[in-house]
Structure formats: structure tokens, C-alpha cells
Amino acid sequence: MTDTPPSGPAPMNIRPAKTPVMQRLALVWIVPIIALAVSLGAAWQSYSDRGVRITIAFDNAAGVQAGATEIRYRDIRVGLVEAVEFDEGLSTILVHARVDQDIAPYLDADAQFWVVRPDVSVRGISGLDTVLSGVYIEGNWNTTADVAQTNFTGLNRPVLTRANQRGTTILLQSDNAGSIAAGAPVLHKGLEVGYLEEPQLNFDGSGVVVQAFIEAPFDRRITSSTRFWDVSGFSVSFGAGGVALNVNSLASLIEGGVEFDTIVSGGDPITDGQSFTIYSSEQVARDSLFVDPSAEVLRVAVLFEEAVTGLVRGADVRFQGIRIGEVSEISAIVVGEGNEAEVRLQAVLDIQPSRLGLGADATADAAMTLLSDFVQRGLRARMVTGNILSGSLFVELAQIEDALPAIMARTSGRYPVIPTTESNISDVAATAEGVLARINALPVEELMNGAIDMMDSIERLVDSDDTRAVPSSVIALLDEARGLVGSEDLQAVPAELRSVIAEIDAIVASANDADLVTSLDNVLAVAASAIGNIEVATRNLPRITAEIEALTIRANQLELDALVTSAASTLDAIDAFVASEDTRALPGSLNGALDELRAVMADLREGGAVGNVNTLLASANAAARAVEDAVSTLPELSAQAGRLVAQSETVVASFGERSRFNAETLATLREIQAAANAVSALARAIQRNPNSLLTGR
């Protein structure tokens, strides 16, 4: 066996110990791994955050730049334009943009886009920042996410109503858009509560419709009975109150505006899109409230003989001061035939039966019956000056007291005819001139002087000692009378009467012989006649006052000029009368008469002649009553004079400060002055601050 073992140790295959991969790897590899992770993460995030691409088609995209123009929503950037290009056919410009992902779901069918550019209008300047920063695209959409869209059509001008703005959109209709422009304010009691959108022709081209947005909470003020009227520009109106110049805000002066008010309560609440009419003025709007367009209208004709200059279509028809309709037509018609033919001016009146007090659903026939009944009782039509400055007329249906009998002619012509009466047309110039001339001609100074003189005289009369003595004399007289009645002699009368009678018998008997009775009779007769004279004299006193009364009544009834002169002369006469010696002597003679009476009574008492004592007392009583009457009429006389003066004063005063004409003239002048002041203030304000024209303040 040649099995030789190996001669030496087997060669060793020595290899270095394999170090683990992890140990061989340098720690520095972490750096590129982190860099890669960060880069990949950033790339992925920027890809996933990439906005949604939308396309907006504009007619005019002036200033829109790719990569620079932003899309903003409520002034916050939500996207950026990426590309701008024309579509096929070059008709529109397509703006491609990316909007933020969280915004994209809200871009549904209601989303609107427009390019914001600088806009200088009367209400101010908007978008001024875009002058420097370039234009941007503004978006407007509501906050409910619907089916998202990516293709939109841009608007040519900004929408005024932003989504989620609380308020109500209504539709206004007007004859023309001459006074309204987009953005014009909607006012309510002077507050700006909304604005108008772009006016558009209505579907048949007969008028203009414009959407108006009324902000909450003012939209609650609008009900179905709300009326809108035009407040654009300024209005000058000549009315009974004078000249009125109404100027609203400068913006509404140029852009127009619409004001509304809910004049009567009880309207129904409105919904979005409710339609209203714009009336030409506040007055028309207010009047329209009382006119139900669906109500029946009674048409009657009125034939005027005089010229109807100043009467226009639309003029009021008034009945007892209330407007019951309007003049709808004015024309000339021929009345009669042959030689008797003459031209009359016919005015057709549209009368609202409801305004006659017949209730809301009154028919024209009911109104006709009522009117013909009135005509039989004297209702006549006439023209009345409505405004003395402008000379405008209206038709009045007035009740004429002494009207000739007439009936409403139903057969002649197309309409029943209301008979006319003389019109009450005043020519302002002539009237005013005449009034002024007459005021000038009034002897106001003399009248006043006369009144003052009269008052002086009355005062003197009342103050005179004689007048003051009258009451005391009367008291003395009454005392005398009481004394007489209470005297023992008189009380002894019954006792003595018998003896007297007996004596009388004797006297009568002896008188028969002597003429004693006759002479006593004479004495008594003289006394009685004296008392009678006094009575007559005192009775004349009331008659004088009665005459003065008559005189003053006449004075009251006199014509104006005559009144003033006769009042003056009356005052003179009264003055003369009061100042005359006779009048002054009156109390004196009254006293004398009383003295005489007293003397007579004393004589009587002394004479013991009681036979005619009853008649005597009665006469004395009558005399005393007459005196009393005379005295009692004195205050009445002065009161009468006072009334006269007061009436004179009224006459004078009616031409003085408080007269209506004067007040109106003054008010007119004052308002013209105020208007002039306002215009000059406006001019001054604009001169001082010309850019207020731009800023609207």
C-alpha cells in the first residue's frame, strides 16, 4: 500500500473575515437617501396639490397674462392663468387656468368669471389696484358644491350681486332706461339699500326690465303694495307750496336711481323675482296705490264753452276736493246744426267708481246712477285753477246751489255729458296785481287812527264822572223807592185810605164845588208827562245804539273799499257822537231826570196825594227800567265797537302777515331762495372739492 500521508500541513486558504454589509457601508449614505426622499416627497406633493385646470371663454381678455393673472374669489387668490389662446375661428379667447383643488368642487354651473379692470364711475373708482398690478379674474360662486365644471363662459362686466349676499332680487319694469343705469342705487327713505343690475329690453321690446337687488334686512320692507319711483336727476316743481327743487345724491343725479316706499300696510310678502313698475315720480307712485288698474272706469264727457288752455291729459278730476279720476282726452266737437253749430271743447273724464265712495267693486253703472242723481241735484263740472303759478287747471265736480235744472245727457255723443257751470279760472298775474293795488289803496292808516280815536272816546266816556255817577244815582233812586215803600206814610196808606177815601168823598164832594180835583189832575198830569218825557228820552238811547248796530251791520256788509271808508266814517261818527256835548251831557241829564223824579216823589209823599200813586210808581218803575236798559246797552255799545274794530282788524290782517296769499308768496320766495342757496352750495362744494364728482361724495 503506497498510501503516503501528506508531508506537510495542507495549504490554508486564508481569506479576510467577511465584514457585514452594514459595517462596510458608510453612515454618510443616509444623506443622499434623505435628499432623495425629500425630493420625491416634494415632487409628489406638488403634483398632488396641482390645481384643477379650467377653461374660461372671454370675448375680451385684455390684460390677461399667462402665468401672471390670478383668479380671485372674494379678493383671495384661488388660481392662476396658465395659458391664453384663441379658440377655433378666433371668436373667443380661451383662458386656461388652474384653480386650487379645494375650490374646484364649488365651480358648478352657477360660477361666474369676469375680468376686473379699473372702473371710474360716479359712485367711485374701483379696481384701482389693477392699474399697477395688472388685471385679475374675479370669480363668483355659491358655497354649495354641485356638479363641478371645467368650462365656463366669462362675463363682460362684473356682476353686482355676489353669491351668498343676503337679500332679494326683484324685477323692475320701466318705459325706458333713460334714467337707470347698472349700479344705480335703490333708495329707501334716503338710505341706499340696493342697486340695479344692467337694464335690458323686455321680451317684446315695449319696455325695459332691470333686476334690482335689495339687501337684507331692507328687503323685508317690500311688500306687494310697495311702489318704486324714479329719483334720478333733479326735479323742479311749481306747486301751491311754491317752487321746489329736489336734488338727490350726485350719483343718482348722473346714474339715476330708484326709491321705494311701502305706503300702505297689508301687502303680501314678496318672493325672489317679483315684478314691480317704476313710476315717474313719487306722487304718481303714491297715486297709483289708490288706482286699481283692473277696476271699471266710468267715462263721462264735459263740454266747455271757454278755452281749456291749461287743462291737460292726466289732469285731476276732483269731487269735493278728492281726486276721483283724471282727464283722459281733450278734443273739440261740433254741437248743433246749421247756423247754431258751434265748437265746444270736450274733455273726457275717467272716473274711478271706487273713489266716489261706492266700494272697491263698484261698477261703472252704479257710478253713473249716482252721478246723474247728483247732477239733478245741482252737480256741475267746472274748470278750476290748480296752480296759480303754472296756470294748470283741473276739473271739479261741484254742487251749485242755484243751478238751473239739468240732467245728465246720455244720448248725445259717445259719453254721457255732465253739464258745466262757469269756470273758476284765475289769471294769476291780473289777480295778484289787482290784489296788490287794492292793498296799496287801502286807507289803513286812517282806519287805524279812527279806531284809536274811537277807543279813546269810549274810554273817556266810560271814565267820565257822570257815567260813573249813573249807578250810584240808580241806587239812590232805588233807596228812595224803598224808603217810599217802607215809609210810615205809605204803610199808613191802608189805614188812611179809608179816611182818605172818606176825605176824598168829602173832597170830591167839595171838589165838585171847587175845581180842586181838576187842578190836582193837572198837577198829576204834568208829573206824568214829565216822567213820560224822561222815559222817551231814555228810550231813545237804545234806539241810537240800535242804529249804530245797524250801521255796523251795514258796515260789515259793505264792499271792501266802501267798508274801510265807511268803517272809518262810522268810527268818526261814533267818535263824534261819543264826543258830542249831548252824549256827555246824557248822564248829567239822566241824573237831572232822576233828581226831578226824586223831587216829584218827595212832593208826592209830602203832598199825600196817593190816589195816582200806583200809576206813578209804575211810571217810575218804567223810567227806572228804561234807565237800566240805557245803562245796560252801554257795555253792548262798547262791545259792538270792539267787534267792529276786531272786524276791521281782521280785514286789515287778512291783507297782512297772516293772510294765506301773503304766506304763500313768502313761502314761494323763501323756497326759491332755498333752492338758489342749495344750488349755489352745490356749486361751491364742487368748486372746493372737484374730485367729489369722481368720488361721489
Added chain:
Amino acid sequence: MSARTAGLVACRNCGQVHQIDTARCKRCDSPLQSRDAQSLQKVWAWLIAGIIAYIPANTYPMLLTSTLTDRSESTIIGGVIELVDYGAIGIALVVFVASVVIPVGKFVAIMYLAISVQRGSYRNQHGRHRAYDVVEFIGRWSMIDVFVVAILSALVQLATIATINPGIAAVSFALSVIFTMLAAQSFDPRLIWDADRTIHD
């Protein structure tokens, strides 16, 4: 003959020569290593990180310029093209060289060095060493772009009229430059010559 074969090791920091088993430099206390075994790994790691950082530096905007009327973002290449459009060819050239040619050249140079060392190539060792010197020297100047951006951003801050802000690219570019410099520094040039010795020994 190299220091290693002579049993010596030189300090890379101060040049002091020690025995090969010395752990730290006696003069400057920096660690001594005859050959860095992980050198190439580090080079590759930093280089890849630098290349990764260089991508956003070119795709994202370097400068965010907003003036009163305009707001623009410009990338490096975009800025160069803009400058050429304006006719400023010289400046465009400077920017292009500093921002594109040099960084890319550095990537290429470092990659070439690393690959050649890995392959144990012994050709043109002098040229490669010079290339390494150039890469190391030029590295610090690559930051010139970042400095321009930093200075502009600091100077041009006129509120709304004009502002310049650095973009993401500025940071990325700075990182890229830093990573590239670290890659260059991680490269042990002695490895170039080791290949030569392997062949001749």
C-alpha cells in the same frame, strides 16, 4: 515607494509624518489614516446627494422678484435665457458658467475620479490629481450664486415697490454645492497613486 510601504503615515491636516500605527497626529491631534477604506463610498454618497439637490435647484425658481407692477419667478436657466434676450450675453455667460457649467463639471470630474480609482486605472495619474486639485479649489466659488441671491434678498426689500426673495432653488443649489464639496473632500487622492503601485510592485 509610498509612505505606506515605508511604514509611515502622513497627517492630511498638517503634513506631520508618523509611524503607521499611530492613531492621532501628535501635532494637531487629527485622526491619522493611511488609507480611507470608505472614501469612495462617501464620495458616491455625497455626490448622489449633490445631484439630487441639483434637480430642484434648476426646476424651481431661484429668485422671486415682485415689483409694483409685476411679479416674476425665474429659474437659473430661465434667468440665463432672459439675460440673453436682453442682450447681456456676458452676464448670461457668467451666470451660466457659475451655475451650470461648474456644478455639472464637478459632478462629472468627481464621478470620473471615483470610477477611475475603482477600476484601478493607472493612466494619466498626474492629470487626475490636477483635476482633483481644481475641483477642490473651485468648490468654494460655486457658492457665488447663493451669495448673490442672499445679498439681493437682503438689499432689495422695498416693501411693495420691489422685493426679491430667494426661492426654493437657492436652498437646493446651496445644498448641492455643499454636498459636492463634501464629495470632493471625501475623495482620498492617494488612492489615485495606489493603482500605479499595484501594477509596478
